[in-house]
Amino acid sequence: MTARRRVAITGIGLVTPAGLDAASTWARVKAAKGCGGPITLFDASGFSTRIAAEVKGFDSLPPIDDRKLLKYASRAHRFALAAADQAIVDAGIRPTQQDAARWGCVVGAGMMTIAHPEIAAIQKAAAPDGDFQANGILQEPVAQDVMAFSRSLSTAGISLLLRRFGIRGYASSVHTACASGGQAVGTALRLIRRGVADRVLTGGFDSMISPVGLSGFCLLSAVSPDNDNPERASRPFDLTRNGFLLGEGAGFLVLEEWNSAVQRGATIYAELAGDGNSLSSYRITDSHPSGDGPIQAMRRAITDAGAEQSDIDYLNAHGTSTPMNDRSECAAVNVVFEGRAKEVGVSSTKSVMGHLIAAAGAVEAGICALAIRDGLMPPNANLQQLDPDCDVNIVRDAPRSARIGMALSNSLGFGGSNSCLAFRNPEETAALIAAGR
Amino acid sequence: MSRIVITGNSAICAAGLDPAAIVDTLTAGRSMVGPIAGWDAEKWPNSQAAEVPDYNGGKLLGDRKLLKLVRRSDVFGIYAGTQAIEQAGLPAHTQALDAASAAEYADQTGCYVGSGGGAFEVNYDFFPLMAESGDSLATFGTELPNTVNPMWLLRSLPNNVLCHVSIRNQLKGPNGCITNHTTSGILSVIESAWALREGDAQRVVAIAHDAPIEPQTLLYLDQVGLVSKDVLRPFDARHDGCVLGEGAAALVLETEASANERGATILGEYLGGGDASEGEGIFCIRDDGDGLSRAIDLALIDAGLKPSDVGMIVAHGNGTEQSDASETAALLRVFGKDMPPVTTNKWSIGHLFASSGLVDIAIGLEAGRRGVVPGVATLDQLAPSCAELNVTKQNRETRTDIVLVLCRGFAGTNAAVLLRAVR
Numbered sequence: 001m002t003a004r005r006r007v008a009i010t011g012i013g014l015v016t017p018a019g020l021d022a023a024s025t026w027a028r029v030k031a032a033k034g035c036g037g038p039i040t041l042f043d044a045s046g047f048s049t050r051i052a053a054e055v056k057g058f059d060s061l062p063p064i065d066d067r068k069l070l071k072y073a074s075r076a077h078r079f080a081l082a083a084a085d086q087a088i089v090d091a092g093i094r095p096t097q098q099d100a101a102r103w104g105c106v107v108g109a110g111m112m113t114i115a116h117p118e119i120a121a122i123q124k125a126a127a128p129d130g131d132f133q134a135n136g137i138l139q140e141p142v143a144q145d146v147m148a149f150s151r152s153l154s155t156a157g158i159s160l161l162l163r164r165f166g167i168r169g170y171a172s173s174v175h176t177a178c179a180s181g182g183q184a185v186g187t188a189l190r191l192i193r194r195g196v197a198d199r200v201l202t203g204g205f206d207s208m209i210s211p212v213g214l215s216g217f218c219l220l221s222a223v224s225p226d227n228d229n230p231e232r233a234s235r236p237f238d239l240t241r242n243g244f245l246l247g248e249g250a251g252f253l254v255l256e257e258w259n260s261a262v263q264r265g266a267t268i269y270a271e272l273a274g275d276g277n278s279l280s281s282y283r284i285t286d287s288h289p290s291g292d293g294p295i296q297a298m299r300r301a302i303t304d305a306g307a308e309q310s311d312i313d314y315l316n317a318h319g320t321s322t323p324m325n326d327r328s329e330c331a332a333v334n335v336v337f338e339g340r341a342k343e344v345g346v347s348s349t350k351s352v353m354g355h356l357i358a359a360a361g362a363v364e365a366g367i368c369a370l371a372i373r374d375g376l377m378p379p380n381a382n383l384q385q386l387d388p389d390c391d392v393n394i395v396r397d398a399p400r401s402a403r404i405g406m407a408l409s410n411s412l413g414f415g416g417s418n419s420c421l422a423f424r425n426p427e428e429t430a431a432l433i434a435a436g437r
Numbered sequence: 438m439s440r441i442v443i444t445g446n447s448a449i450c451a452a453g454l455d456p457a458a459i460v461d462t463l464t465a466g467r468s469m470v471g472p473i474a475g476w477d478a479e480k481w482p483n484s485q486a487a488e489v490p491d492y493n494g495g496k497l498l499g500d501r502k503l504l505k506l507v508r509r510s511d512v513f514g515i516y517a518g519t520q521a522i523e524q525a526g527l528p529a530h531t532q533a534l535d536a537a538s539a540a541e542y543a544d545q546t547g548c549y550v551g552s553g554g555g556a557f558e559v560n561y562d563f564f565p566l567m568a569e570s571g572d573s574l575a576t577f578g579t580e581l582p583n584t585v586n587p588m589w590l591l592r593s594l595p596n597n598v599l600c601h602v603s604i605r606n607q608l609k610g611p612n613g614c615i616t617n618h619t620t621s622g623i624l625s626v627i628e629s630a631w632a633l634r635e636g637d638a639q640r641v642v643a644i645a646h647d648a649p650i651e652p653q654t655l656l657y658l659d660q661v662g663l664v665s666k667d668v669l670r671p672f673d674a675r676h677d678g679c680v681l682g683e684g685a686a687a688l689v690l691e692t693e694a695s696a697n698e699r700g701a702t703i704l705g706e707y708l709g710g711g712d713a714s715e716g717e718g719i720f721c722i723r724d725d726g727d728g729l730s731r732a733i734d735l736a737l738i739d740a741g742l743k744p745s746d747v748g749m750i751v752a753h754g755n756g757t758e759q760s761d762a763s764e765t766a767a768l769l770r771v772f773g774k775d776m777p778p779v780t781t782n783k784w785s786i787g788h789l790f791a792s793s794g795l796v797d798i799a800i801g802l803e804a805g806r807r808g809v810v811p812g813v814a815t816l817d818q819l820a821p822s823c824a825e826l827n828v829t830k831q832n833r834e835t836r837t838d839i840v841l842v843l844c845r846g847f848a849g850t851n852a853a854v855l856l857r858a859v860r
Binding site: 123 | 478547548565566573575577582590596597604610616624635714720735848
């Protein structure tokens, strides 16, 4: 049997509340400066939670420079196009006529629907008293608007990416709520291993900072109501945490078969070494307090990477800042790392930029790759009083300088899907290859 | 590589509650398309669809409490998943295991779901609140908890079927929820098979579900020019678009060892799959069938088969001029003059979008087991662009036990799967 194909991360693109590209996002994550603020995208003054982490100062036209294409793009799709463009430029390679069929694309797509003004137009036309009457939409222009329809389709985002970059191979969009981005990147890794693709553009995008989007989380009391203190609203692992901070944005990676990346002299951030997936099969919104579910995902990612738990130096936690998630995730960490959990640095990127939902796992994969490159574990912002039930080694206050041999990134979703990705320092990968492994 | 066998096969759509009933309907030449009952569509540009008759969500779910937490599309998916799991004999087997063995079994059992539907109807729960608050979003915010069900978000999750089927059956292995419009269902089968090949699971449940017959979807699709005035006539000179359908299907796929351990009846075998995109835009497809022919080639290579091995083809056949013509071009490119008998199902059961590929697999497997290629009853005269397609109005015999299933979707996505039907 021939050796398994390895996968290199050679391009990173990020559009997040922390910055409009990878460099500025990484700088703010290292500075542990929270991105929460009052919602400006709509009048949220009546909501129980009136804060979010918005992407500020974003203009998709300069990077994309294609007005016709952008007409088909929602806010989240624009983030995706810009982040994907950055990743492709960063990698220094793009599909050509000759190899387009060997490029794949896998994305974690945010929840799909039409924009709020369009929903409002449908309501006025067909449900003026609240009760939907189908015939009411027959004369309503929004209900005839092909552009509005195309932006609402589950394949709207991937369609724009395939066209923009001329990708002709395997194409898939996935949605497992907060695990979407992690599962998309994991699937992309597998496409290259299987030989189905040689290069994959992969990532996630989302924007739920809209009246209906925010409503869903307010109704579940899942978001922090700390309207007077938005910068500290997201405080994973803190005893006083009371919900997550809703974010938005996109993260994209270019993945390449290892040898071809080395041969073309690409800069390799890290090896994407393992993908672990599991189902909690417990409750729709929670993992079991024991960590059952996330435990299997982390163990599978480590095994899939051909590693041992003792190889892991850093964990980018899901760390949403909800009471249940952080406790269950920490229980899982203590089970997986047995007696050495204290040797693993843990932090949550959501402490800075909030929860990017379907984009979170992909953005955090990019953060892990940057952490390995710089030998720097990013800090967990806003932690003042550690919850004794979160008994793990949190990277507090400032970044921690430490060579990272391997890192993990968790993404745990509503609905019970758990994703864990494993990353390896490229020096370690080179040593393994030299040793014939 | 060890064989991947199929031990559960279920489907629900307008033509029946299981694959056998659906194939009976198709081979009898019966179309299930009729006037839409879901709303008064008399004045609509299109008023026909293939709805599941006598829909009773509580009965299909076997759990009235759960009905409040899921949508119509999810009901079909949970129903199909449950049927396939029971047919495969998984519950009876796991109930007899001790706790440690049951936990291990759960970890080795995965689930991949192709999900669609509901992108518009989920918003309608907000209409009473919006009517009350007028243009004031401030009032919308303050009145929200008094008006909208607190569990609204959970009801609208695209991954609901994955969640509820896994909780009900204690599935804890590799998983995914694919939301790639029409190719979602067929991709869920391809990903399931890879999870088995890669040794990440011993058994996987693949499910796909959709319920696109809603007013807004129908009107939009009409604007895009995809909906027929009355009848879905695939490859016919008078083809003028598709008709919407709804439903779900599910397979239990597993390693041969896992199936033999239970003494499960083997219904068929998964042989290979392929996926390719054209990347021309959301509503664009190439005239030469490039993406589809590459997907078929990839599936044949994956399965280690030649075109002449294929015994029947379940085509996408959505009845739009451009899709039918380019599908014919793709099949001619791969099979040339030696084309196996082709059939398609949408003329009777409508276009089920996210679930269409998996419903076509369920039907193809059942038809293949009977050795019959169902005829296409709405076909009278082949369109000039489809003249060389090997498709007929009458039922025929399959050429071999190998079934090729095709699926195409928005964004120029194409997928193909090869199965062996066990007679």
